[in-house]
Amino acid sequence: MKRSKAYRQASEAIDYERLYSPGEAVSLAKAHQVTKFDPTVEVALRLGVDPRKQDQMVRGTVNLPNGTGKTARVAVFATGDRAEEARAAGADYVGSDDLLERIQGGFLDFDAVVATPDLMGKVGRLGRVLGPRGLMPNPKTGTVTVDVARAVTEIKGGKIEFRVDKNGNLHFVIGKASFAPAALLENYAAALDEVIRLKPAAARGRYLKKITVTTSMGPGIPVDPNQTRNLTEELAEASA
DSSP states (O other): OOOOHHHHHHHHTOOTTSOBOHHHHHHHHHHTOOSSSOOEEEEEEEESOOTTSGGGOOEEEEEOTTOOSSOOOEEEEOOHHHHHHHHHTTOSEEESHHHHHHHHTTOOOOSEEEEOGGGHHHHGGGHHHHGGGTOOOOGGGTOBOSOHHHHHHHHHTTEEEEEOOTTSEEEEEEEETTSOHHHHHHHHHHHHHHHHHTOOTTOOSOSEEEEEEEETTOOOEEEOTTOOSOOHHHHHHHHO
16 A cells, blocks of 8 residues: 555654553654644554453443543434433434434434434434444443433543444544643543453453554554553653
8 A cells, every 4th residue: 555755754753563652652643643634543452352242342431531622423312301401412413203314314424323212212223324333322331311411411522432343453532633642641541441441251361452552544553551550650751
């Protein structure tokens, strides 16, 4: 694959034979962006789980302390007072049958979907559309709830959802490259703590097998998977 000059220069700055500390990886990612726009900083993990087994599925949410740098667009399936509460909380799209028809017609201009329990029978018809995109509401992630206002507020405030794929890989966003290094590290630590907390009891062997930090369209920076705790010093160094 032919790479851009900026990508090649960024890649040349990375020593792929070593594992960087989280702080080093964040600083390196910020220093070698390959896009003209403010890129998103992402983390990719390879987990030691077998997602084909239900008791080894890793899925959850976490509120990033410094947000994602992007205000998520939220669609809410609700009626009556719940619909009004969703609108007041800042939901971008609120409806029931009308919203269902729009989505069935190809409308997908949103980043998250919330639904009240009584409407999940209808929302279930959208499984083939929302499921593959990771947008299907789920009680486990707080997106099937009667408290739609709280769900909307959390999502717009920086709540992210993650789910391991069929190959044992898991991705999540920790902010924008314009964030201060300390803010990115704080988000990284919060998300990683939650992934570790959700380690399946049935998982055997090394859980965090590989971690990579990257920016939009940029090369991956290998991170030491053993550095998961006590990032205070890294935070202090990054903010210095």
